[in-house]
Amino acid sequence: MAGGKKWLWVLWLILSIGLAGYFALPLVTKQDQGVFLMGETTQGHHQIELECAACHTDPFGGKEVLQSACVNCHGDELKAVNDSHPKAKFTNPRNADRVKALDARYCVTCHVEHRLDKTHAMGVTLPTDFCFECHQDVAETRPSHEGLDFESCASSGCHNFHDNMALYEDFLLEHAKAPMFAEVARVIGRNAEQFSANPHPSLQLNQADAGNNITAEIAAQWQHSSHAEAGVNCSGCHAEDATSGGKQGWVEHPGQQVCASCHSDETEGFLAGKHGMRVAMGLSPMTVAAAKIPMHQAAAHKELSCNSCHAPHSADTKTAAVEACVGCHASEHVSNFKRSPHAQIAEKEGLHPDEVVTCATCHMPRIQAADGRVRVQHNQNANLRPNEKMIRGVCMSCHSLAFSIDALADPEVIKRNFKGQPSVHIESIDMAVERDEKKGHRSSVYN
């Protein structure tokens, strides 16, 4: 009897140690931490869900730790769009009752991760009428809003919680009467050469220093590339010590860090978006197979790097603007691009290059820095969610604000890749104009 109990104790001990080891091993080795996943993760986060420390930077500290992690990745973006509801609006004690109802000081109040089953658009896990908590009396100052459902504030193309850069009332008024097409419909032109201070002379074919490591075809491609033009020789990328300017050894497939040693802005954007966020975390590159949006099965084996879209020896940047995208992505929107009015523009004769519309025109737009230099935004997610982010930086280069708001609020038009007119009409501009006509005619030199 006593011997039987003893064996039970031993069995219990072995099972306990085994169980503890099962959970402790991933913590020690920092691998296979999926055992701790509490539920499916959202949007881009699924790419880094096994890197628990990306968000849970400290096992202690609760909300503050998570808040730091959110701000670390998304803080700059919120500042750039002049966040309509920054934390500072809620820390004043006068809002203590509001904070009790909805603690908007913390991202995780509205965006709970690992709860995909309760996650709505924009990663919001609250019931979508949350605006009511602070704005239930909105109709007192905006009679046009009387009776509107609070679930419609952010879902109807009128407001966003964070980014209202293209939706605020005075902006609506300023652009209310623009025609559907701009007189000159084109995006901002490239001007990098004006800022180039390249001290190196361009290189000729006989100056390629790859020896027998490359074919004549690759050498010919390189000769006509911007790399040769900028004096970047084969060793500039393929040498083992290329990032420090050396010429020793030979690397057949240079990594993204080699590109980054010259193209730092582009790399920064790449690492911030879904294409490069795994690399930014020190993980293996994202693969097409791991994506949770429609992709082509035939491309499943591909992984994301600079070379996924850019052929490094070629001068062609057009491949990256359309072919590279449609080679992997298989959503209805992407599949319909070649039949879209945007794609058909490229077939017109006598077209200015800045009038051509590609995938990159909208999803990797050209942006102008404070010094005037135009660069391509390589974070292709920067203006995707909410899609109203595209209005100012992309759509309004060619279209009116009114058309842009309506088109982006119509999922069917987006699926058709903007073939045909929007079937929805957002009334925000109408409301703003009507209110302005009633109340906006007081004399003031400041208005």
Added chain:
Amino acid sequence: MKKVMTIISAAVVLTACGGSESAGGIAPKVYTDSLFAVMKADRTNYTKLIIKRLGPAGSGSISPEEHWQDKNNGAPLPAQMFRFGAEAVAEMTSDFSYSLQSIWPVNSQNAPRTEVEKIGLQFIVDNPGENYYGEEELGGVNYFTAVYPDVAVAAPCVDCHNGHKDSPKTDFQLGDVMGGVVVRVPL
């Protein structure tokens, strides 16, 4: 004897600490009055020295605009500058907080919300030149709350508020109390 001396020494030290704190402590009213003095000075200077000079009546090279970030030559309005200061302070400390409120707010979110705000903002309008002091509990914390008059010190204040389509009051005059600065200190 040694034990007795230790107790006496400890008592002396504790008394000294308490006495020091009592003698050197700043009364909440003095604290908030001092904070307001700095705020008012900066706010008045920004309005008179910057906005008044660079606005339509001034050089015109910089334009005071509500949506100043969207204009190449836009400059924040005095009330916005004040709010940015309050938000920046909130990121640095929770030892005090302040905000600009009014019973005639351009932004309805800046209307009085707590009882002390409601009473205080009305008091400073009814009693020009006087401040209002009170205490209140918000979120389980007791606060000393001071409400100071925010007076129209320059023509742009009056002109902008009277002309703004969201302003509930359109007949402000120079020298009027347009709202109040609410300063809170946790007790």
